[in-house]
Amino acid sequence: MRPILKRIYLDHNATTPLHPLVLKAMLPYLERDFGNPSSLHRFGRKVRASMDEAREKVASLIGAKSEEIIFTSSGTESNNLALKGIVEANRKRGNHIITSSIEHPAVLNVCKYLSQHGCRVTYLPVDRYGLINSEDVRKAITKKTILVSIMHANNEMGTIQPLREIGRIIKEANSKRPNRVYFHTDAVQSVEKIKVNVNKLKVDLLSLSGHKLYGPKGIGALYIRKGVRISSLLQGGEHEYNLRAGTENIPGIIGLGKACKIASRERIKEEKKLLKLSERLYQGIREKIPDIRLNGHPKKRLPGTLNISFESVEGEALLLALDLEGIAVSIGSACTSGSPEPSHVLLALGLSYEEAYTSLRFSLGRENTKEEINYVIQILPSIVKRIRGISAIGRKK
């Protein structure tokens, strides 16, 4: 195989590289400051102080208070803790959960688990852009509702949900009922990319994940508004305000803190840049390649996410062809069990199976350049044409 000259990473919604400053911040804690923050001696107290500073940085990015942040091991764990923790602590108040049909598996599969354990779950539909109708939330709330969990931005197509509106509706409902309906959002994809403020969004719980925002893998956080009744998922020592047992992942925590700090400082600039780059990519593709469609909302979308269906081009084949040119992208479908499954998100938008299988996700990030995008625009048309030439579906050749 010929050597790859370029390596262009356009899969930032899957995971991001560590920001160099994040790694730099972590290194001392991988080298010298290895203490256990529960230890009473210097080795321990030193890292406890740093951990508290990191917590402050995470809180600050999303407009929360330091003591409202719980460190977990991933976005997945944050979602599990949010949903199961609320259900466990509020069993006596109700058992009904409202969510959407386009959530990440880390919410959907928890809901499935909970529905096998005494909960009733309502899955709200989305329109063809992937948007939830906030009136549907109002209608779905019953006396037994304890939780609404709606993701902030979708990982596959980037559509941003009207959380403020939904938050307002929940607040209104809460003013007329004895027990609060809690509002959780999976913000794993939105934090760092767009403005996320727990008070503006009126959410009670918010999940985020380190490796999606140029922080480390193996660390996540859950924001829990003061006063929310929630139970712990992992029992053991008295870590994290008794809400999450286990010796703290100090380098991870420090890294997440630093990543949040950088995001606080640079988000607006980065957002603009990403918007411009992905617009360039989209226009380039549109001009040069016929029979494509953009999935998701044309405007209410993450700045760097482009989900595009290339008619009659199977996504995984296109992914491979691009990868052989050094370009990393993603498909919505996952082939983990031997036979590929189409994206539940794209099907929820009303796409046919065929359309769903022809979709590709480009997700741009900090280190992408105009030159890289130009390169992709340059080589993509011929690749698409070649695969279309092989395809068993689509226009007659």
Add this chain to the structure above:
Amino acid sequence: MRPILKRIYLDHNATTPLHPLVLKAMLPYLERDFGNPSSLHRFGRKVRASMDEAREKVASLIGAKSEEIIFTSSGTESNNLALKGIVEANRKRGNHIITSSIEHPAVLNVCKYLSQHGCRVTYLPVDRYGLINSEDVRKAITKKTILVSIMHANNEMGTIQPLREIGRIIKEANSKRPNRVYFHTDAVQSVEKIKVNVNKLKVDLLSLSGHKLYGPKGIGALYIRKGVRISSLLQGGEHEYNLRAGTENIPGIIGLGKACKIASRERIKEEKKLLKLSERLYQGIREKIPDIRLNGHPKKRLPGTLNISFESVEGEALLLALDLEGIAVSIGSACTSGSPEPSHVLLALGLSYEEAYTSLRFSLGRENTKEEINYVIQILPSIVKRIRGISAIGRKK
């Protein structure tokens, strides 16, 4: 305050520093190879291959097969997964768990949780050395028993339990019953320090933790013998053979693999060294300081762990005094809630509250030297004498 000249870390049971080679192995995955192992492109496949190698190394250290290893975020999570996962998957077979009274909170508090959720838990007592009588296990097994969970080595005093014998008893019981009783061990403290082989110990599940064996914080593993019925704790994507959802902590996994590899190679040598050093420390203390007692078993003990009660000397005061000399040790009690609590382990051995409060744990590790131990022996007597001189209890002055 005068500057500290020496820094002697004798708290390896709390956490260990990263082995320099472990950090070296991790660095590429913190820098260049940041892909998500679920991604189909090069960035992803490359790390997936490394992850599989790391899994192999962990398995190899404990005599398991690669596909029997599940990565978690900590020893605590491994214990939670083992206990709750077995209970969830075997509800129809029974609801009885047998454990000991000296387990780590990451087992005890899970048992407490489970006993509030339909399980019956038997807590076996220990003798004055901290040993479980394996015959007690035989007697405790009922028709409804689904799990026996006994720690391998105790974190506070180092006593090593007769797991082989217990394993044999469980095997015997299993030969006469339709449903297997599973055998789990919390080996967080024993892996790397003494020989741990899942087949010799006859265990079905085994927990270990990265940061206790010179690997990273934020990573743990659970060994699950092939054929064991167990449910997942975190729902979401199809990671870790569908048993633990969440994007994998790749640098952590690589680090754990490397740490296990080093342990496989160097354990026997290190074990000897630690035994010698801790024996030196113990003899030095015994010769120079009156009215002390060694807690735990005199022989069946981890090579580097020494738990000693210094009559009429409050442990935390002694800890502070040593810390001011640059020496880091630990006390069994934890003062998290404002008023200190004595160690449940030492009380289980039959120590009085007063004796429990006077105990100190020295836990030695790889980088400790003879010179460091000599230094400790040299300064400890005068410190103990000084604090005894202040004490409100003990012999009249």
Add this chain to the structure above:
Amino acid sequence: MVDYWSLYSKKVIDHFQYPRNVGEIKNPSGVGRVGSPVCGDIMELQIKVEKKRIKGKTEKIITDAKFRTFGCGAAIATSSMITEMVKGKKINEALKISNKAVAEALDGLPAIKMHCSALAEDALKAAIDDYLRRESSRTKKNANYHEQRRTNE
């Protein structure tokens, strides 16, 4: 640098990037179309069969094969490879080509992709089936040929 596409052999990549025998045959002797949009893989394989006399016997030889595939890289590569493998083969030899044989000819496939090679085998079988059915209806001058063909598709 280690080649992390080793999960796909060089041959797979080669047949993916430069697939052989893409397209249609004019007046094919048999056509097999398998898979569906729901499962995400569709293969259409066309064969030309000619009768030739070999060592005094009349043999049915596959003289040409073409394909079109909507599917992943492995699906495209196995399609390409199987069209190469059948060319020149007698019908009864071609029927013996297993998906394992196709995978081996490609220097192996990742376990997760083995179903793709099964699809290629299915497509070939379907094409040969189609040919045999056409043959039998032609020889019988059977009136309901079209009927039959449709139900077999």
Add this chain to the structure above:
Amino acid sequence: MVDYWSLYSKKVIDHFQYPRNVGEIKNPSGVGRVGSPVCGDIMELQIKVEKKRIKGKTEKIITDAKFRTFGCGAAIATSSMITEMVKGKKINEALKISNKAVAEALDGLPAIKMHCSALAEDALKAAIDDYLRRESSRTKKNANYHEQRRTNE
């Protein structure tokens, strides 16, 4: 290097390492012993009280104070500090020494250690109580003095 013992102030460390007024007083005027082995902290505080005429009034002045403490560093430091603070004080002034005042005199204590300073305040109160009780029994020549003292301990 940053001093990560900043959680304990320099004064706390100083009073822990060089505690003032350790020990017993010969014929103390009052003794207070608080805490228990179960809760892990025990403090014993002894005071000497002398009556002095100040500005024409007879005042009860604490002229000496000593302590023994079984407890953590903060417990030892607060014991030491409170013995320093009471010396030279009138009884009624000493009774006004709050645990907050002791903590402040030590330049603060970590939140988790505030209960230690409460214990020091308790020990002082108990010692003064004991003194006052002795006084009243002495003046009353009360026969059941010993009885009373035991119940107050």
